Amino acid sequence: MILRNLFSTAIVAICFTTALFAQEVKTKTQPAPSKPPKEKVVLTPKMAPEAAESAENLDIEAYKPKPIDTLTAPTIIAFGSCNKLDKPQTMWEHINANNPQLWIWLGDIIYADTTNTKVLASKYKTLKTNPDYKKLRAKAQVLGIYDDHDYGKNDGDRYLAAKKGTKKCLLDFLDVPGNNPVRKREGAYQSYTFGKGDQRIKVIILDTRYFRDSLSADTTKKRRYLPNLEGDILGEAQWKWLEQELKNSKANLNLLCSSIQILPDEHGYEKWGNFPASRKRLLTLITKLKPKNLLLLTGDRHMAEISKMDLQGLPYPLYDFTSSGLTHIRSSNSEPNKFRVGDMIVKRNFGILKIRWEGDRPIVTMQVKGLQNEMYQEVIMKY
Numbered sequence: 004m005i006l007r008n009l010f011s012t013a014i015v016a017i018c019f020t021t022a023l024f025a026q027e028v029k030t031k032t033q034p035a036p037s038k039p040p041k042e043k044v045v046l047t048p049k050m051a052p053e054a055a056e057s058a059e060n061l062d063i064e065a066y067k068p069k070p071i072d073t074l075t076a077p078t079i080i081a082f083g084s085c086n087k088l089d090k091p092q093t094m095w096e097h098i099n100a101n102n103p104q105l106w107i108w109l110g111d112i113i114y115a116d117t118t119n120t121k122v123l124a125s126k127y128k129t130l131k132t133n134p135d136y137k138k139l140r141a142k143a144q145v146l147g148i149y150d151d152h153d154y155g156k157n158d159g160d161r162y163l164a165a166k167k168g169t170k171k172c173l174l175d176f177l178d179v180p181g182n183n184p185v186r187k188r189e190g191a192y193q194s195y196t197f198g199k200g201d202q203r204i205k206v207i208i209l210d211t212r213y214f215r216d217s218l219s220a221d222t223t224k225k226r227r228y229l230p231n232l233e234g235d236i237l238g239e240a241q242w243k244w245l246e247q248e249l250k251n252s253k254a255n256l257n258l259l260c261s262s263i264q265i266l267p268d269e270h271g272y273e274k275w276g277n278f279p280a281s282r283k284r285l286l287t288l289i290t291k292l293k294p295k296n297l298l299l300l301t302g303d304r305h306m307a308e309i310s311k312m313d314l315q316g317l318p319y320p321l322y323d324f325t326s327s328g329l330t331h332i333r334s335s336n337s338e339p340n341k342f343r344v345g346d347m348i349v350k351r352n353f354g355i356l357k358i359r360w361e362g363d364r365p366i367v368t369m370q371v372k373g374l375q376n377e378m379y380q381e382v383i384m385k386y
Contacts, residue, residue, distance in 0.1 A: 069178035071144055076198025076358075077104035081143070083329045083353040084109040084150065084262065084302025088126055090330035095135035097376040098353050099142070105197075106143045107206065109302030109326070110150025110262030112176070118155040118165035120172055127176040146206060148191055149173045150262035150303055151273075154212045158228075158273060161214050161238070170213065190214060192241050194248050201363035205254035207245070209261045214238025218277055226271020236281040249294045256358065256365040256386070257297045264301045266310040266323035269339040273303055290316040296365055296386040299323040300354070305333040307352040307371045309382050310342035319386055324369050326354030348379045 081103035083094075098106070113126045130136055139145075151159045155169045163169075170191045179185060185193040190213040196205045216234035221227065237245065249257070261275070265285065268276035275282040289297060293316070301323055310323040323342070328351050336349040350373050357368040364386055371380040 067178065068180040070180050070183075071146070071195050073195055073197045074199070075104075076202055076204045077144075078358050079103045080105045080107065080258075080356040080358070081353055082107035082109055082260075082300055082302075082326055082356075084327045085111040085305055085331065086130070086329040087114045087331055088129055089114075092130075092133050092135065092330070094329045094351060094353060094374065095133070095139055097372065097374055099135065099138050100376045101355055101372070103139075103143045103355070105206075106139055106145050106147075107208075107258075107260060107300065108145070108147025108177075109260060109300060110148055111152045111303065111327075112147065112149065112173075114152045116152050116155075116157065118163070118169055120165075120168040123153070123169060123172040124175065127172060131176065145177060146193075146195065146208060147173075147177060148208050148210060148260065148262055149212065151212060158218070159212055160217050161212075162217065163212075166213055188240070190238070190241055192237075192244065196252070196254055198254075201255055202360045202365075203254040204256045204258065204358070204365075205248075205252050206258045206260065207248050209237065209245070209259070210241065211236050211262050214241060216278070221271070227273075228271070228277055230277050230279055233280055234278045236275065236278050242284070246288060246292070249288065249292045249297075252294055255295045255363045256367070257294045258300055258356075259297055260300045262301070263303045264310075264323060264325055265299050266312050266321070266342045267308070267325075267340045269341065286314060289321065290314050293317060297321065298356075298367065298384075301325045302327045304328075305331065305349075307348040307350075307354070307379065308340065308346075309344045309369060309371070309380065310340060311344050312342050320384070322369070322382075322384060324354055324356075326352055326371065328352055344382055345380050350374075350379060352379060 079101055081098050081101060113130055115123050115126045117123060149169065151157050153173065155163050155165055173191055174186060185191060190210040192208060192210040194205060194207045196203055198204055215236050216231055218228040218231055221229050263273045263275060265275045267274060275285065296319060299322060302325065304325055305328045307326050312321045314321050330351065332349050332351055337347065348371050352371050352373045355370040355372055359366050367384045369382045369384065370378060372378055
């Protein structure tokens with residue numbers, strides 16, 4: 004009996020030990036519970052928190068490639084330059100009131116003044132997510148070019164080491180697809196032809212920084228720079244491209260866009276006149292090719308003016324329409340310009356082109372406008 008009890012006790016002990024061992028093995032082999040995933044941190048634009056209605060969508064919206072739709076020619080084109088991000092972005096509301104189908108940047112888009120591409124991209128994104136600028140992008144296509152303050156250095160030229168990076172940031176901001184030819188070549192110059200038949204509009208955008216030679220300061224202080232008599236602005240590859248763009252254009256209205264003024268030549272600041280050989284070459288090329296109804300659009304000057312030149316051999320007057328100062332203006336309110344039509348307008352402004360057609364002949368209304376959509380000047384050109 005005693006032996007039977009001892010045997011039963013041993014069996015119970017062995018079963019209990021086996022159960023404990025199995026429980027221990029089960030505990031050791033069971034995977035530890037996973038940690039709860041961290042909440043995704045999404046950085047919203049520091050300077051425009053009001054634009055962050057949906058932080059998850061900001062990156063997608065800001066950098067989604069978007070080919071330009073050229074099927075329809077715009078009837079209202081708006082353009083401007085010189086837009087400091089640290090100043091109130093109040094002009095967009097009034098630009099939007101004109102319902103433009105196309106907006107053209109003519110430089111100094113964000114005033115980054117840096118070649119740090121992360122900083123550039125962040126500042127471009129800050130503008131791009133501004134609510135009123137978003138409204139413009141929703142209704143209008145956007146083209147453009149940098150000027151020195153977005154290119155990377157005040158009055159920068161072809162010797163800027165980081166120019167490939169600043170070009171990429173610009174094209175990303177403009178939603179230019181990766182397969183667009185401008186992505187693969189040196190410089191940010193590009194062109195687009197809108198519409199069909201006899202009522203086509205071609206927009207040719209020059210890069211006046213990437214290939215430009217240097218300037219020397221005027222030690223007499225009479226002007227900022229001395230002219231570079233033999234210097235070039237465009238570089239040979241861009242010159243050849245421009246000649247083909249003008250020569251082969253099938254448009255009956257051609258808009259040639261430059262970040263700096265082309266016709267005005269008497270002031271002492273940035274202008275094509277600082278490179279007289281390039282300015283002469285451009286005007287000679289225009290006279291030689293006689294493109295249909297060419298209009299120049301320029302920026303940079305922190306004021307607005309419309310200039311007009313009669314070129315011998317060109318069957319229409321050549322206008323240079325300057326709009327500059329979306330957020331700020333210059334201090335002086337006068338300077339000579341023998342080509343000026345009307346007054347120099349030293350007020351925050353943007354440019355408007357209203358285009359209507361009589362058959363294949365465009366009638367272009369040039370308007371300088373500002374806050375509250377106030378009209379400062381209007382010139383009508385019947386080509």
